[in-house]
Amino acid sequence: MANDKGKRGMKKAEGKMKPRQNKAREQPASVSATVEAVVDTMTPEMKERMAKYERTHGKAAGKRVKSSRLRNALGKADKFAREAAETAARAEMLLTEEAGYLEAEGMEKTFKFTQRAISDHLDITNQKKIFSLKLDTFGPYAMDYTRNGRHMLIGGRRGHVATFDWRAGKLGCELNLNETVRDVCWLHNETMFAAAQKKHVYIYDHTGMEIHCLKKHGNVNQLEFLPYHFLLVSVNDTGYLKYQDTSTGQLIAEIGTGLGNCNAMTQNPYNAVMHLGHANGAVTLWSPNVTTPLVKIQCHKGPVSAISVNSSGHYMATAGLDGQLKIWDIRKFAAVHEYYTPKPATSLDISQRDLLAVGYGTNVTIWKDALQTKQASPYMNHQMPRDVVHDVRFCPYDDVLGYGHSNGISSIVVPGSGEPNFDSYTANPYQTTKQRREAEVHALLEKVQPDLIMLEPNFIGRVEKKPQALLDHERLEALNEAHHEKKEVRNRKRGRNSATRRQIRRVKKNIVDERRLVIEDRLAREKEERAKRRQAAEHGEQEQEPGALDKFYAFKNKRARGR
Template sequence: PPKRYWEETDQRRPEEEQGTAVQNQNKATVKERSLKRKDGESLEKKDPFPGEAPIPHKQLQKFQRGEKYKVPAGARRRLKEAIISSEAMSELAQKQAARYDLLLPEDAGFLEGDEDEDTNTISQDDIADAIDITSGSKYFNLHLSQFGPYRLDYGRTGRHLLVGGKKGHVACIDWQSKDLMCEMNVMETVNDVKWLHTEAMFAVAQKRWLYIYDSKGLELHCVKKFNDVLRMQFLPYHFLLATASATGFLQYLDVSVGKEIAAICTKMGRLDVINSCRENSLLFCVTPGAGEPNFDALDTNPFRSSKQRQEWEVKALLEKVQPELIGLDPGQLSKVDQASFEQRHKEHVEALGFDPLAKDKFKPKTKKKGRSSAGAIEKRKRKVAHEDQRDEIRQTVQERTERDKEQKEKSNEKKKLGNKSTLDRFRK
């Protein structure tokens, strides 16, 4: 008779029996591991390199953000906490920038010739033949032989090129796509050309006045206050166009409102050289400058779309820096204006009728057993007053000694410089 399933005996193959044995063994090992974890034993291997990877000191110095700000003596707790947190954030940003610098493989290019080969003899065609196809596609020639000599300027993104010839030829080109944006002849002398905050506008210093054009070549504005301009510099974070003229005037034009901010007579005659410092936006009538190929895409992106350009322009206008903040020391922006603070504090005291920052007067505690008599209380008040007076005297004496020390050092330096002759620099 046929057997039912409940009557069947366990007749397995040897391979199946071996598989079940392995499964049981695996279960046992998993169980052992879980038991060991419960006992607090760690089965994971220890990291041979614990903590963050060290950063080379030279790499950190490259992204250093100036000297650390010292907490002033007698500062309040909130100010101390703010300074400590800002310094910690600055240090973290410095370390992150040093670590992420490895992700920027681009480096400043250079020419390296063979033995006994002068790099001056290497032509542009030789370089174009030696480089890869992608870089070679960026190589192009502009044959500008009729209306020169030329002045040129690249936009902040590095994508748009503006050229201006002495005999009136002005053109702007998108050199990556090789598209000619506009080309015209202004029919008079062109001294300099300069892009403004965006590639939609540029300034041309012509023979008599300063002109503003758009990227299609249409004249937007003629600034007759800026005459005989020879050289120009644009400060993008202040939206200021600085011009140097043949009459010796240094003038500033706020392009966001079309208004002249300042006109300075340098009394140095003809000004035909001008350059700006990127760190503090100061202008110099001397040329040395250099550029690195790594760009900040959040600030100047050569591959941005028209919508991104519009958004950047709105954001830049909102974050425009006032021209009054241009100074020799950019670190002054993080310091407290003591004069204005004192004035605001005085007005606050007059409005409230009392000084909220004033130190509370000493109120002696009452003591038992007749020790809180009027004479004992007065003695304690005088003692505390004398201690406060001593602290003030110590502080003034310390400040005076430091001032005297600085004056002595300055006088010693002046004496050293006074003993030297102008001919000393020619001595060996």
């Protein structure tokens, strides 16, 4: 009976194990094979669209990984990335709006079109976007737009600060601070903004109530806000760069640049690296994780007056008091184009569609395709008599350029400057109060840590594509070289630090004079004499003792050489 029960139990166990074996056989060999099968069924047009959104290369890296668990994890990550790219490519068909530009006919030039001529061909809604506010008492004005382009913030140098919904013409709040305001900046949305006042940086809410006073930020010249990190960045007149976390209130970093007063600062939207322009003509790139600049570029012969980076993070525009406007490729840190401005530019800004706005004197010039190719003439030109430009800003998701000047603020229409199709998960110009609150909560939950700010943000999580055998070979070669270097014995010669040799080292190597030749001749003779004595000692010859008349013979030879 006991044997029968044991056999029945073994049969039951075998029956239980069979379905598991069948399940394992039904699973696909790998996730990457499934992804390849899906990609092969796509049309060439869909593959071309997907190429714009692909960001990972997990398939190529996963094939060289020996661990099956890691290989499957990389395959799943690659699958999710490809699905996201495919979804974005399919959603592109729903983006029906296209960017339109000014087009000239015949001998006409687009930079000769005035705002009045453009306004005559616009509808009533777009005509209202061309306006000017005369505020000549508190100027010049700095300004800023929210990320969705719906609200505007202005700050006068003499203490006038105001916020309003510029499309609806609805005033948010208005303050007269009765002290100097150097710069203003929106925070994560239109409910809070920061103002760099005479001594400290203050944070206000949408009603104009003071919330915080950041006393550690003193004498600030420029302000910037990193939306994905919730970091308020400031630089003051002594060159100190400070990062303040607005979600926790902590001072993340305080870095001394050591380059003095700084009046030009902007952020790179691609990697959140700060670009600072200094009085010696250099531009430095900073991260809160290091106390030294990531990159230092000598851009101009004089002080840098303005700086701007495009949305892709590939190009940077700088202007200096030397009258030069330069376009830089950040990927190779080299200048690609140079332009000349009649007066030194005071402000620069690059739109979402890579239009470059340059403010100098009483003029605002807009350049089209100036980042990739050298342009012979500007796209648009706008001139304001008696109004000196102080700050220029493109409005996101709209063909509008706002600029602050000595007598107030103005807004003009620039066709083709704004992105026509917006992403409601990133910035929604038509969001409601409920959507704004939900977006704020999601942004806090998805906040990026300051430790991840670096030149190459995709470096973390990247897999080394070289084979393991090659990596081991390179590591072994490096160890051997280090071992040989340690074993090298330095051949120290006698008389290395003698007075004669010190005198030679003082004289530059590229200068040949009579004194140097005399010293070198003396050293050569001493070397020959030492060699002769060494040879005589090796052959066992005894050195003859000097006679009584040898000194007269040596003196005679010395005088003969001197002649």
